[in-house]
Amino acid sequence: MRLSAAQVEAIKQEAEHCFGAQADVWLFGSRVDDARRGGDVDLYVHSGVGDADRLAAARFAFLARLKRRIGDRKIDLVLQREGGEVLPIYEIARQQGVKL
Numbered sequence: 001m002r003l004s005a006a007q008v009e010a011i012k013q014e015a016e017h018c019f020g021a022q023a024d025v026w027l028f029g030s031r032v033d034d035a036r037r038g039g040d041v042d043l044y045v046h047s048g049v050g051d052a053d054r055l056a057a058a059r060f061a062f063l064a065r066l067k068r069r070i071g072d073r074k075i076d077l078v079l080q081r082e083g084g085e086v087l088p089i090y091e092i093a094r095q096q097g098v099k100l
Contacts, residue, residue, distance in 0.1 A: 001027060001031065001032055001034065001098050002031045002032075002033075002034060002036070002039075003027065003031060003041070006070075007070045008027075008100050010066060010069040010070050011025060011027075011043065011066060011070075011100055012025060012100050014062055014065045014066045014069065015045055015062065017062075017065065018058045018059075018061045018062040018065065019045060019047040019048070019049060019055075019058050019062065020047070020048060020049065022047075022048035023045055023046065023047050023048060024045070024046045024099065025043060025044070025045050025099070025100045026043070026044040026045075026093050026094060026097035026098060026099050026100065027041070027042065027043060027097055027098050027100055028042050028043075028044055028092070028093040028096055028097030028098070029041075029042030029076070029097075030042070032096070032097060032098055040073065040074035040075065040076055041070075041073060041074065041075045041076070042076045042078070042093075042097075043075065043076070043077050043078065044078045044079075044080070044089070044090065044093030044094070044097060045062075045077065045078070045079050045080070046080045046090070047079060047080065047081065047082065048082050049081065049082055050081060050082040050083045050084075052081060052084075055079060055081050059077060059079060062077070063075060063077060078090070078093060
């Protein structure tokens with residue numbers, strides 16, 4: 001996994017702050033592969049939040065807070081809304097990713 005311990009901790013702390021203690025976070029995509037270089041940070045969050053407006057606000061807050069902590073790098077954030085449609089990307093992120 002190509003994130004520092006400090007970056008992982010920042011992601012976990014900001015996810016808890018913005019989405020609640022029930023939020024689970026996975027890193028997936030190219031940053032999981034130690035042999036690769038560069039790439040954006042792909043995160044999947046199962047939030048436990050069902051309200052779409054609240055989830056949208058939490059998304060923007062999370063990205064802003066996280067960029068302040070780990071630097072202005074490209075972050076792709078996939079959010080699963082509690083009770084919402086289940087998309088194939090959620091399963092891919094869980095199967096191929098690393099839970100933080």
